[in-house]
Amino acid sequence: MAALGVAVLAVSTSAILVRWSDAPAVVLAFYRVLLTTLLISPFLLTRHRGDLGAFRRRDLLVAVLTGAALAVHFAAYFESLAWTSVAASVTLVQAQPLFVAVGAALFLRERIGPRTVAGIAIAIAGMAAMSAGEFLAGAAVEGSHPLYGNALAVLGAVMAAVYVLVGRSLRQRVALVPYVLVVYTACTLTLFLIAIAQDLPLAGYGRREWFLFLALAVGPGLFGHTVVNWALGHVDSAVVSVSLLGEPIGATILALVLLAEAPGATTVAGGVVVLAGIYLTSAARA
Template sequence: MSLNISQRMAGILLIAVSAAVFSSAGIFTRSVTAAAWVIIFWRGLAAAGFTLAYLGLRGQLAGEARVFDRRAWLIAVMGAAGSAAFIPAFKLSSVANVALIYAAAPLAAAGLAWLVLREAPARRVLLASAAALAGVGIIVSGSLGQGSLAGDALALFMTLMMAGIMTAYRKWPDVPAALPNAVSSLLLLPAAALMAPVAEVPAGELPVLVLFGLVFAVASVTLCEGARRLPAAETALLSALETPLAPLLAFLILAERPGLTTVLGGAVILTAVLWPQKPPVRSRRPENPADQPIACPSRFP
């Protein structure tokens, strides 16, 4: 029993650390003057390097490489597409807008799994998904006629790519998570080098970008390790800690005040994400995995 308790506490701590680290993405992006593609290059190079080193130290690199097939390539490509939108979204919109739109990813994945895998979710998940979509609409409505609309659109595209990755892992749970993350970063390096003069990054910002890659590699690893120790629903619930943390950090460090539509839309999305995690009252039937939003085994590197 003590072993189970210690494993559970370790899982809770790992997921909480992961959420806290992931919430710093907007701070890193907004705190440097480097262009989006320059950030993508150096953060991706660092994240891939640290992830591959982790797999090598764990003796898992060769094993994951042996099973890296077309399914893993599809996940890596979706991850690369999401990463290509991830950094520009923060550059073009507020940290709060991007974080709150991204919070709808698990519910978007539940809807996608319904369409693609015919995995019918519970009624409350469908209602929550509709509410989350409405919350995204409220946030985006506040950006109409402003420069942040493009950033919101990129955040929505990023969210859809993440939903695709979650659905792929639902369909193919045996596909490894770490190596596709590293490969998706490597796929973007040639494009980033063509899109921007990546060698011209300010000297003082290069360590920040390498640290950015390191913390994201650490966050991805802690998420994967924590998810192995907790039920999927609890993982999704704890991961939602990232959503309020990101705007809070942006307010404390960048003095970025969210607008009224961001606050209202964010409240709707957070309610929609957290509500399905509550188990049905007096329900004795076995839990249907489709009743819960899909937990994320990886994040954009």
């Protein structure tokens, strides 16, 4: 539980670090995942070298597809922060449990109960209220386009759900470190190809940008999502899902203190409704 608390605090810093950076979103995502991969590689080489043998060809393909979905998640999420408020972006990205529930019902034939349906409906109503409020009042981002930013955040949530759904069965057969390493490597290569396709510069950044790249890898990457994956082996998944709802709250508070970005009343109210819907959905599927 202590590690989970550290992880939630770490992932809450992600949006702030992205906002502080002047690098393109895809470049930020690329270096975050690349540096995180390099940081965990020694653990594989020293303690988990033999675990790579658990990968069959089909498993390897699944892991690569999972990494590609994670790449789109990061790219969409980071880009959304340029167009909408931190509060809206982080809350909408955190809505991935809703899409996991829908995807599990459609593709894994899992039953959706009335509480899950109610949670999804509540969260969607909150998303609509949040987006409408930001569109009418204007998000706290200069030159913002909140509807576009919110749509990117929702895309990020959908891709995070794909990442969870596709990788869930594979994690039952493959240990954490080799799984994360293969997925992160595939994610890094996908982001590299996207950056090349968009003709984005991967070099020429100053010390400040490299510090932010490293901070994203160490904070949200290593002490955030990687620790969350570790905590899943020791804490009930429902507890982890509910704990992650602290990220939008933490990110919003940090944005208020460090960026002087105060969310509007409609954004706050809509965000609370979204979080309530996510909580109900997560609790119903526990």
